[in-house]
Amino acid sequence: MILRVAQGATVVFAAATLAFVLLQLAPGDPATALGEGISPELRATIRTQYGLDDSIAVQYGRWLSSLLRGDLGWSRDQHRPVAAVLSDALPRTLFLMGCALSVSLVGGMLVGAWQGARAGSRRDRATSTALLVLYSLPEFWLALVLVVLFAHYLRWLPATGITGDMYDYMNTREQLLDRLRHLVLPLASLSLVGVAVFARYQRNAMQDSMAQAFVRTARAKGLTESAVRREAWRSALLPVITMTGVMLPALITGAVFVERVFSWPGMGFAMIRAIEARDYPVVSAGVILGSALTACGAALADIAREIADPRLRSP
Template identity: 85%
Template sequence: MTLRVLQSVAVVCSAATLAFVLLQLAPGDPATALGEGVAPELRAAIRARYGLDDSIATQYGRWLWSLLRGDLGWSRDQQRPVAAVLADALPRSLVLMGCALSVSLMGGMLIGAWQGARAGSRRDRTTSTALLVLYSLPEFWVALLLLVVFAHQLHWLPATGITDEMSRYLTAREQLVDRVRHLVLPLTSLSLVGVAVFARYQRDAMQESMAQAFVRTARAKGLSESAVRRQAWRSALLPVITVTGLMLPALITGAVFVERVFAWPGMGYAMIRAIEARDYPVVSAGVILGSAVAAFGAALADIARDIADPRLRRP
């Protein structure tokens, strides 16, 4: 477990350094983001204020020292600490991604287990085709489609935001309903592809498990088909646990586009705003946070696999 944690820390540090270097090599800075009609003296003053004229090594050393002290920097666009920007945006993204992961996992496992128990049937082939089509659709396209159909044409659900502008005047129950209604479209956009991924892995694992000797033994002992399938399903959980850790980077990437489409004020929305404003401290902090979630999520998935199957534990 200690080795996995150290590996995760190394991954985060490498991602942070790479993000810093790439941002330094990217064209533009906060001074150029001001537009064309800004005096050269003002641009020079801004570069001097933030130390943008220093060498990359000097800027990296200053940035690294601040990071080690727990200082994520100052948001030049929002004029407040980067930690405050993350504190506002991160909980909203965690709600969206946590719900999306739960829906994807539960939906994918149920569909995949159902397919695996009926592998080769016409219903299995039809469902596999539908899931393959669903998997091929990018999240932002699905988000735009849902936005047009359910928000702008049918007017069933709100189009953007996390709450209604008048939510402060609603009762506690009405506020909860309002938040759920705003969550439906972003959650659906982010979950559909995940359901297809989990279903595919669960189906293959379930099909392999149903062909094992213990399934034939259970049937020979007279167990009901539902009991046999439950035992086979428990044996087919390991690939799904692995995919759960691998899905986190894709989930984070998808959340960036989905949050932008629905103006969900989370980390993805904050990152895109920071990129447009050349607010690189926010961008680098977001990269560090995203890589930390992905790395430690993969480590937790490995630990969960070891717990589920002791045979996988390293001596």
């Protein structure tokens, strides 16, 4: 456990340092992001005020010192602490990612197990082709297609936001339905590709499990086919559990673009706004948070694998 924590902390620190250096080397700064109507004197004053004219080493030392004290800095674009920006945006992103991961995991496991038990059949080949096409689609492109189809042409679902304009005037049931309607398209954009990913891994693992000797033994003992498939499915869970931790970075990356498309007020939306405004403290804090979530996801996946298969536990 101590080793996992040390490894996670190293990953987060390395990602945060790399993000800081790359942001400093990127063209432009908060002073240039103000536009063309700002005088050179005012730009110079802003750079001096925020210490932007110091060397990268000095800025890094100042940033690292503040970070070790738990101070994430001040958002120059939103004029409030970065911690306040994250506390507003993070719960919305975690909710969206949690729903997407749950739908992807359950849907992918069901589809993949169904395919693995029928490997080589026409239905399996047709489903594999459809999943491969879905797996190849970028989340932001899929999001745009869903907006055009279901929000523009069919007008079944809202295209942007987390709630409607009349949300405050609705009763509890109407508010719940309004939130669900706004959730459908962002959730579908993130989870459909995830279903394809989990299904491919579950199918291959299920196919390998069905070819094991214990399956033949179970059939020889007279177990029903459904019971045999259930035992094979339990044996095929390890690759899917591992994939759950790997999917977190993909979900974080996908959420950045999906939240932008649907104006979902989460971390992705805040990060893109901060990049456009050269609000580097928010960008750095977002990278740190994303790295921490990724490290935690990998650690939880390792723990889940050890619970599922005690043979993997360290002596």
